[in-house]
Amino acid sequence: MSPLAGRRSLGRLSLAPWTYGFVVALAMWIATTAYAGLGSAGATAASALAFGAFSVVVGTGQMLVIASGPGNIDLSVPSVLTLAAYVAMAVMHGSDGLILPGLAAALAVGAVAGALNYLAITALRLPPIIATLAWSFVFQSFAYNFGGDATLKPPAVLSSFTALRIGDVQVMPLAVMVLTGVAVVLLRRTLFGRRLLATGQSERAANLAGVRVGRVRLLAYMLCGTAAALTGFLLSGFTGGASLNMGDAYLMESIAVVVLGGTSVAGGQANAVGIWGAALFFNLMATMLNTFHFQAGVRFLLTGTLIILIVAIVPRPRAV
Amino acid sequence: MAQLRTSVGSTALGALLLAGTAMMPAGARAADGLAKGDTSDKTIAFSNSYAGNSFRQVMIKSFEEAGAQAAKDHVIKGTTVVSANNSVTEQAAQMQNLILQGYSAIIVLAGSDTALNGVVKDACDAGIVVVAFASGVTEPCAYRVDYDLDSYGKAELDYLAGRIGDKSANLLEIRGAAGDGFDKRLHAGVEKAMKDHPSYKIANEVYGAWTAAVAQKEVSGVLPSLPKIDGVLTQGGDGYGAAMAFESAGRPLPVIIMGNRQDELALWKKQHQANGYETMSLGATPSVSQVAFWVAQQILAGKKVPKFVEVPLLRIDQPDLDAWLAKVPEGGVVNATYDQKLAGDIIDANIDHKPLPGVPAPK
Numbered sequence: 082m083s084p085l086a087g088r089r090s091l092g093r094l095s096l097a098p099w100t101y102g103f104v105v106a107l108a109m110w111i112a113t114t115a116y117a118g119l120g121s122a123g124a125t126a127a128s129a130l131a132f133g134a135f136s137v138v139v140g141t142g143q144m145l146v147i148a149s150g151p152g153n154i155d156l157s158v159p160s161v162l163t164l165a166a167y168v169a170m171a172v173m174h175g176s177d178g179l180i181l182p183g184l185a186a187a188l189a190v191g192a193v194a195g196a197l198n199y200l201a202i203t204a205l206r207l208p209p210i211i212a213t214l215a216w217s218f219v220f221q222s223f224a225y226n227f228g229g230d231a232t233l234k235p236p237a238v239l240s241s242f243t244a245l246r247i248g249d250v251q252v253m254p255l256a257v258m259v260l261t262g263v264a265v266v267l268l269r270r271t272l273f274g275r276r277l278l279a280t281g282q283s284e285r286a287a288n289l290a291g292v293r294v295g296r297v298r299l300l301a302y303m304l305c306g307t308a309a310a311l312t313g314f315l316l317s318g319f320t321g322g323a324s325l326n327m328g329d330a331y332l333m334e335s336i337a338v339v340v341l342g343g344t345s346v347a348g349g350q351a352n353a354v355g356i357w358g359a360a361l362f363f364n365l366m367a368t369m370l371n372t373f374h375f376q377a378g379v380r381f382l383l384t385g386t387l388i389i390l391i392v393a394i395v396p397r398p399r400a401v
Numbered sequence: 402m403a404q405l406r407t408s409v410g411s412t413a414l415g416a417l418l419l420a421g422t423a424m425m426p427a428g429a430r431a432a433d434g435l436a437k438g439d440t441s442d443k444t445i446a447f448s449n450s451y452a453g454n455s456f457r458q459v460m461i462k463s464f465e466e467a468g469a470q471a472a473k474d475h476v477i478k479g480t481t482v483v484s485a486n487n488s489v490t491e492q493a494a495q496m497q498n499l500i501l502q503g504y505s506a507i508i509v510l511a512g513s514d515t516a517l518n519g520v521v522k523d524a525c526d527a528g529i530v531v532v533a534f535a536s537g538v539t540e541p542c543a544y545r546v547d548y549d550l551d552s553y554g555k556a557e558l559d560y561l562a563g564r565i566g567d568k569s570a571n572l573l574e575i576r577g578a579a580g581d582g583f584d585k586r587l588h589a590g591v592e593k594a595m596k597d598h599p600s601y602k603i604a605n606e607v608y609g610a611w612t613a614a615v616a617q618k619e620v621s622g623v624l625p626s627l628p629k630i631d632g633v634l635t636q637g638g639d640g641y642g643a644a645m646a647f648e649s650a651g652r653p654l655p656v657i658i659m660g661n662r663q664d665e666l667a668l669w670k671k672q673h674q675a676n677g678y679e680t681m682s683l684g685a686t687p688s689v690s691q692v693a694f695w696v697a698q699q700i701l702a703g704k705k706v707p708k709f710v711e712v713p714l715l716r717i718d719q720p721d722l723d724a725w726l727a728k729v730p731e732g733g734v735v736n737a738t739y740d741q742k743l744a745g746d747i748i749d750a751n752i753d754h755k756p757l758p759g760v761p762a763p764k
Contacts, residue, residue: 117627124650232662232663234732244649320617320642320645321642371605371623377608
């Protein structure tokens with residue numbers, strides 16, 4: 082967790098858990114390049130970075146929720162993402178001048194969705210798994226009725242921003258890296274971050290120490306919804322519009338990148354940087370299996386096996 | 402020579418028709434137009450496996466519109482739609498409910514070729530007309546309304562052959578979802594058609610889930626490893642994403658077979674104006690639900706309908722591009738209205754083994 086801990090484990094010739102994603106991603110990148118030729122290396126990495134960035138944004142939100150305590154999880158991520166994208170596209174109506182109001186609308190949808198999730202959990206005493214899943218049906222229905230029979234198109238400026246390159250550097254993944262930096266600072270240096278981890282480690286102890294546990298969790302869920310909404314906003318710019326099933330891929334992925342990234346499912350411990358490694362791993366694995374011409378069945382088999390293997394190999398922090 | 406071929410062709414066709422007539426019991430299956438039996442007290446339900454994409458949303462709307470109009474005209478009493486969330490057990494339970502509620506006919510877009518056979522049989526045994534459409538149901542008591550996906554694959558490759566010729570070419574195939582029945586049948590059609598084009602090689606295949614965003618991601622991933630791609634075979638809904646992937650990789654746009662989505666047609670038009678880009682667009686129409694609706698109505702009205710009714714695919718070529726593009730809603734899917742008469746013509750063409758009536762381009 083701290084730089085010191087990293088150095089200590091290096092001394093024992095083992096790596097910190099969050100680095101595993103990066104290591105495996107690198108191995109897959111090399112394998113793909115070896116198969117397809119050196120010329121493909123840059124383009125393969127660029128595509129993994131671009132699509133990985135979306136997984137990172139959703140994953141960062143999910144990380145905050147998961148870190149807030151055992152059992153906390155947000156399964157409404159895909160539908161919040163979709164609904165926010167629809168609302169934003171409807172607000173902007175393809176007009177470049179309305180991008181900021183569109184972004185604001187998307188983020189507001191995400192924040193409200195997160196608040197509703199937490200409200201159902203605390204007021205109705207539902208397990209987070211049930212509460213967020215139930216809300217996800219509601220949000221998805223809203224999206225159906227928000228023009229679900231068409232793909233709503235993004236303004237041209239948003240599309241060109243998400244695909245923008247300065248020289249050989251893609252701007253959007255870079256912006257998401259900055260966001261990861263913000264998340265790191267948030268977790269390590271801010272009151273909210275410390276309270277969140279304290280709440281996740283022991284709700285009772287945090288409560289006794291004067292942390293308003295409910296408020297911390299509420300904020301975590303709202304930030305998670307906001308992150309999903311931001312992903313929906315950017316993704317619809319990148320892929321040419323909001324469509325009903327755009328969020329489907331992000332249910333499993335948002336959770337998997339968090340866990341593979343070194344965040345404890347039991348809560349109380351989070352790693353924002355590791356999410357990047359896991360997201361790159363996921364994207365490069367898909368690329369590698371496609372490039373190797375594996376049958377669909379074999380691809381699924383290998384994907385599942387690799388995830389299980391890596392999670393099993395990664396050393397877990399000993400129980401406190 | 403041409404003369405000879407024509408006459409041979411027409412003789413063969415005549416013989417085929419004769420053979421066809423000879424096999425059928427006299428009159429029972431003649432193409433006799435619309436059946437006029439009274440169906441004003443009948444109810445038709447639509448059991449849908451999934452509603453979570455725009456294509457299915459339009460499909461539901463098309464069915465509801467046809468049903469509402471038919472109810473207004475006292476052709477039938479009423480309709481209903483139930484959608485399962487991509488779960489066949491849920492769909493089976495919903496169909497059981499429809500049986501209990503006593504619907505006269507159920508049209509079903511099945512989530513599985515085999516998993517609904519039990520409940521379909523139950524419905525048939527209860528005297529309910531079951532019409533499975535745009536999906537396979539292997540239970541023989543059900544009528545099927547579907548596309549010929551062999552001809553889908555063949556049309557894609559024939560078009561590419563017309564553009565590329567006999568020289569060797571690399572193709573990329575974008576498939577739907579692994580294990581899906583539609584995907585399997587269309588892929589089989591592509592494989593069959595590929596045999597006629599030995600100089601073509603499918604350099605790789607990816608699964609695009611009929612969704613622009615997924616197709617873009619998958620194609621972007623494999624593109625760096627691929628040689629120059631001359632053509633892209635698609636299944637509908639994935640052409641725009643493929644084009645975005647080629648564009649962001651800085652590669653020239655190959656001939657991408659489009660799938661009747663507005664964004665695909667708009668991109669095609671833009672490219673055509675910029676550099677003379679040409680392709681064609683082929684696809685299923687969401688309003689196939691209307692064909693299934695009218696087939697069910699006609700069976701209830703007493704028409705002898707064959708167990709398999711083939712419906713035409715909607716094809717757009719360069720000359721009709723502007724007309725279709727003007728008609729399709731922004732971000733939507735090209736659709737066409739199948740009224741009772743057109744559905745009757747489709748049934749009759751199937752009975753007579755005649756070419757299916759095409760969907761005319763809008764004026």
